Amino acid sequence: MSLALLAQATANGLSLAGLYALVSVGLTLVFGVMRILNFAHGEFVMLGAYASFWLFTLWGLDPLASLAVVLVLMTGLGALIQTTLVKRVLAAPHLNQILLTFGIAVTFQNLALLLWTGDLRAIKVWYSASSLTLGPVSLSLGRTFGIGLAMILTGLLYLLLFRTEYGRALRAVAQDPEAALVMGIPIQRVYILAMAIGAAYAGAAGVVASVSMFTYPLIGFLFGLKAFCVVILGGLGSVFGATVASLILGLVESFVGTFFAQGSSWAEAISFVILLLVLLLRPKGLFGVE
Amino acid sequence: MPLLELEALDVCYGDLQVIWALSLAVERGTIACLLGPNGSGKSTIMNSITGLVRPRAGAIRFQGERIDRLPTYEIIERGIAHVLERRRVFPFMSVLDNLLLGSFPPRGKAKRSDQLARVFALFPVLAQRQAQLAGTLSGGEQQMLAIGRGLMARPTLLLVDEPFLGLAPVVIRELLDIFARLNREEGMTILLVEQNVEMALGMSHRGFVLESGRLVIQGPAREVLESVELRQVFLGRP
Numbered sequence: 001m002s003l004a005l006l007a008q009a010t011a012n013g014l015s016l017a018g019l020y021a022l023v024s025v026g027l028t029l030v031f032g033v034m035r036i037l038n039f040a041h042g043e044f045v046m047l048g049a050y051a052s053f054w055l056f057t058l059w060g061l062d063p064l065a066s067l068a069v070v071l072v073l074m075t076g077l078g079a080l081i082q083t084t085l086v087k088r089v090l091a092a093p094h095l096n097q098i099l100l101t102f103g104i105a106v107t108f109q110n111l112a113l114l115l116w117t118g119d120l121r122a123i124k125v126w127y128s129a130s131s132l133t134l135g136p137v138s139l140s141l142g143r144t145f146g147i148g149l150a151m152i153l154t155g156l157l158y159l160l161l162f163r164t165e166y167g168r169a170l171r172a173v174a175q176d177p178e179a180a181l182v183m184g185i186p187i188q189r190v191y192i193l194a195m196a197i198g199a200a201y202a203g204a205a206g207v208v209a210s211v212s213m214f215t216y217p218l219i220g221f222l223f224g225l226k227a228f229c230v231v232i233l234g235g236l237g238s239v240f241g242a243t244v245a246s247l248i249l250g251l252v253e254s255f256v257g258t259f260f261a262q263g264s265s266w267a268e269a270i271s272f273v274i275l276l277l278v279l280l281l282r283p284k285g286l287f288g289v290e
Numbered sequence: 291m292p293l294l295e296l297e298a299l300d301v302c303y304g305d306l307q308v309i310w311a312l313s314l315a316v317e318r319g320t321i322a323c324l325l326g327p328n329g330s331g332k333s334t335i336m337n338s339i340t341g342l343v344r345p346r347a348g349a350i351r352f353q354g355e356r357i358d359r360l361p362t363y364e365i366i367e368r369g370i371a372h373v374l375e376r377r378r379v380f381p382f383m384s385v386l387d388n389l390l391l392g393s394f395p396p397r398g399k400a401k402r403s404d405q406l407a408r409v410f411a412l413f414p415v416l417a418q419r420q421a422q423l424a425g426t427l428s429g430g431e432q433q434m435l436a437i438g439r440g441l442m443a444r445p446t447l448l449l450v451d452e453p454f455l456g457l458a459p460v461v462i463r464e465l466l467d468i469f470a471r472l473n474r475e476e477g478m479t480i481l482l483v484e485q486n487v488e489m490a491l492g493m494s495h496r497g498f499v500l501e502s503g504r505l506v507i508q509g510p511a512r513e514v515l516e517s518v519e520l521r522q523v524f525l526g527r528p
């Protein structure tokens with residue numbers, strides 16, 4: 001294998017990893033504070049991707065500008081879903097929680113199908129064609145932006161978690177909700193914050209995806225499934241674990257796709273193999289504590 | 291007017307009633323203890339005061355105002371700190387982060403650095419271990435952290451649930467001294483749950499004894515200690 005190919009595979013892997021990280025940090029955060037698996041999480045990605053597509057198609061808005069709009073809209077949607085729906089099942093049996101979030105997912109999928117049909121949508125922006133060439137590596141500008149964005153947003157999340165009052169409160173709720181309550185932490189607000197961040201970050205991933213991949217009503221399912229792999233691999237509830245697991249899966253998938261014959265068809269399966277192996281050796285995931 | 295007043299409280303878990311028509315009052319500036327055998331409902335009462343459990347009937351008043359419908363964070367903001375049973379420090383956070391969480395409520399945040407200095411003066415070991423993860427502290431240190439964390443919100447009333455459980459006698463003496471100082475120097479009101487009857491009554495002005503969710507004895511600590519009924523509750527009725 002050539003060094004150039006290696007570098008190229010790494011670059012592609014990073015771009016995949018960035019996307020995975022944006023989707024999965026929110027999923028793991030929501031699980032960490034509420035102990036709820038949000039099966040509608042992938043649909044936030046789908047909505048973000050469509051928002052980016054329509055803003056571009058109808059008003060010619062550049063996805064980089066749409067990003068700001070999407071972050072705001074998805075924050076609002078996350079907060080709305082939390083306060084109107086998820087809040088009601090927090091104390092309910094797990095089955096009810098699964099049914100609710102699964103129901104939200106199916107609703108959004110069908111709504112998308114109804115409103116926007118099942119067509120594959122793509123947008124052509126100036127930077128999806130042009131690429132950045134660094135020595136032997138060439139990465140489309142769209143993907144470069146994606147990596148940068150993932151790094152910035154993930155960095156901001158760590159700043160929030162480790163440098164702010166509410167970040168500390170989020171971590172406290174994840175460790176011991178009852179003790180957090182008697183610290184005087186308004187726990188419902190913390191829940192809203194977690195869901196809003198989750199939705200906004202997944203929406204951002206959708207914007208990134210809309211530039212380099214097709215958008216259609218079921219992409220949320222695929223992203224959701226991948227995010228579950230990442231989150232379980234990293235350890236349920238661990239934001240750091242999800243970040244590391246995103247890197248691992250992104251890079252491994254890219255390497256397998258690049259270096260093995262018919263690798264791209266194996267790349268998907270390999271994620272599950274890694275997941276199974278890790279779970280056999282370490283049932284709580286790489287950085288899980290439970 | 292008492293600082294804290296529980297009136298005809300009924301508390302249930304599902305259909306199971308565990309507290310029956312309980313009334314008690316804690317006067318400002320005093321130390322009171324809540325005694326009773328295992329499972330008699332002591333923690334349930336403490337948890338009702340801070341809203342972790344919601345009473346089915348009755349009223350809870352703090353500084354003369356009803357608090358039993360308020361969300362927990364508002365109850366804390368009014369000046370009640372609750373040191374939970376089994377310490378419950380945040381194990382994967384530093385000692386300092388744990389303490390700062392104690393001053394999450396506005397009333398604590400406003401005077402955060404003063405209060406931190408005060409807590410470090412009371413528990414010098416916490417100052418030395420600021421950066422250490424709370425889960426790696428010894429049992430005694432964790433209890434000090436749990437109490438220190440409660441003090442960070444500058445409470446008027448401190449609720450402490452079984453603080454001495456499993457601690458070495460030297461540490462227990464140290465904590466007893468701290469409670470006495472808080473009460474004497476800051477006029478802090480303390481309501482304490484304890485299994486060790488003599489120790490608890492020895493440090494308190496007033497004692498309350500629970501049996502199967504009902505208040506069966508109350509009065510000045512010395513009188514409770516000498517009462518015949520106390521022996522009946524703890525040794526079983528003849």
Ligand SMILES: Nc1ncnc2c1ncn2[C@@H]1O[C@H](COP(=O)(O)OP(=O)(O)OP(=O)(O)O)[C@@H](O)[C@H]1O
Pocket residue numbers: 303308326327328329330331332333334335375
């Ligand atoms: N979450 C709960 N769900 C159902 N029943 C509970 C719950 N918590 C406590 N109980 C029951 O309520 C009764 C009172 O419990 P509580 O914990 O208040 O007693 P306690 O006096 O604090 O006991 P201990 O000395 O063991 O701490 C017990 O019978 C207990 O089994």
Ligand SMILES: [Mg+2]
Pocket residue numbers: 332333334375
């Ligand atoms: Mg108890």
